[in-house]
Amino acid sequence: MSALLLFGLATVAGAAQSGARAGSMETITVHGASLAGNLSGDAADRKVKVYLPPGYATEKRKRYPVIYFLHGFGTDAEFYQRTLGWPQSIDRGLAADALPGMIVVMPDAMTPYGGSMYSNSITTGDWEAFVAKDLVGYIDSHYRTLARRESRGLSGHSIGGYGTTRIAMKYPQRFIALYAMSACCLDPRGATPTDANLEKMTKAGEVAALAPFGRTTFAASAAWAPNAQRPPFFMDLPTKDGAPQPDVIARYAANSPVAMVSQYVPQMKSFSAIMMDIGLADRLITGNLALHDTMQRVGITHEYVTYDGDHTNRIPERFEKLVLPFFARQLSFR
Structure with missing residues (x-):
């Protein structure tokens, strides 16, 4: 998701309520051993945003559960922090319902292609292991x-919602509850008429200048169709000489949660709660409904909620008023 699409979100987050205790934000660097050596040459040292709740600096013996939040496509963690209004919006969310303190962590997953897709690829690195392990x-x-599964939650918006679902399947032992907001890329996609234009690209700068959907195709191919024998981008695109490539499209499909979830039923059943939400005006609703239906069919208990809104316009509000209380109910504080 591009910065242009997200821009409208920034107007929603306001100042903290008068008198609310204030948390704080830190920006740290975390080395990702799981990302080292990726063929894109992207940095293995990643910026990470960390929210510390009120009292963290003074209550030295107290320990806290952690929410890990994965940001969307085409932007970085810095932009999402501003857009979501952290730390003030978290302070408000905790204060409004007298919620207990939590640490909230957001890694920067921006890549040369606009995003990591939170997947495991020789081209962009093993982002699944980076989040869940590193x-x-x-x-x-x-x-x-509180360094145990029962005190960790995983959430994300857009491609971060996809990452939440994917990483949960691969590393269920690391998190106890999931909240996917307006998740993208849940159902298989085929080649599009514009994909053939991407074959002409030969330089990273050309990719950076693409419209968001074009960069999404590059990011998806880097994540799901990596190819060490295809420099300079080290990936297979969904078209070749303008014709759809069935093998690449099949690799895309194999990485869609709708296709994946039946392979991970015991893992997904192990979570205390799974929440999916999506705006009724969000063009991604078809994929969300498909995953909801598939999870129902294979017996994975979850909650699927729709609301009046599009892909971006109510995310700060919902994070503050729904995501934080969800994890306050699900995480162990002892």
């Missing part, structure tokens, strides 16, 4: 966390 391990060793 990042969780670092946070547990450097902050006063």
